[in-house]
Amino acid sequence: MRVVVGRWDTSPYGAFADAMVETAAGHRVLVAPSQEVADFVAATYSFDEVRIEPVTIDGWRFTSPSLAVEVETGARTALGRALRLVPARVAESPAWCTLTDPVARVVMRGVRTRGSAGGGRREYYGATDNHALVAARGSFDGVDLGALAPVDPPPRFGFSSTPRRPSVTTVVTTVRG
Known part of the structure; x- marks a missing residue:
């Protein structure tokens, strides 16, 4: 079973957490x-089922x-x-995501930093940190x-996957269009 938890500190819908299983x-x-x-996320990613449920997030x-999942993070990875090393303002920009996408595709099978968000929209993932899960x-x-x-x-949710090694990645997601 594969689980991706999204913790959105800021979004057009305020702070929230969701999970893709x-x-x-x-x-x-x-x-x-x-x-x-659910409508926003399901318009961006592919699901066989959508569940609207009360969600709490407390630390990890x-x-x-x-769904109940708790993780313990380890040291920051080499990634x-x-x-x-990249200033956050640069790392989070769609231009940087476009520039780094070919590298991400080669270095981490399945990982993309830009792609389609459905409905003519484009999505960019600006990764700024990564820690191993222990x-x-x-x-x-x-x-x-x-x-x-x-x-x-x-996982087969959208245009990009996760690193092969279980981890926590800090990502700023930008959806345009």
């Missing part, structure tokens, strides 16, 4: 705190009626150290998420 069978589920957020713990616990629909393992195959 892909089961071992390939079923893609969005867990969102409101219909408004995400909880909803169907994180490299990302921290532990994760949780369940989805009462089923244990299992042990940490390489993210393989990559």
Whole structure:
């Protein structure tokens, strides 16, 4: 099972958290705190099912009626150290994301820093930090998420995937159009 938790500190809908889950069978589920957020996220990414549920986020713990996940982060990775060398204002800009996309495609299979957000919109991921995960616990629909393992195959939510090594990446997402 693959889980991507989004913690949006600022957005057109205020601060919120959501989660994208892909089961071992390939079923893609969005867990969102409101219909408004679900509509925005589902217009950007692909899901087989959308669930509107109360969501809480407390540090590195995400909880909803169907999903509970808690992670422990480790040291900043080599990628994180490299990302921290780039000034945030530059790293977060769509121009930088466009420039770094060919490198990301080669260095990290499946990872993209720009692509289609659906409906004629473009999306840019400005990564500014990365930390390894050292532990994760949780369940989805009462089923244990299992042990940490390489993210393989990559999740199929949108144009980009996650790094193969389980991690926490700080990303500024820009959607235009």
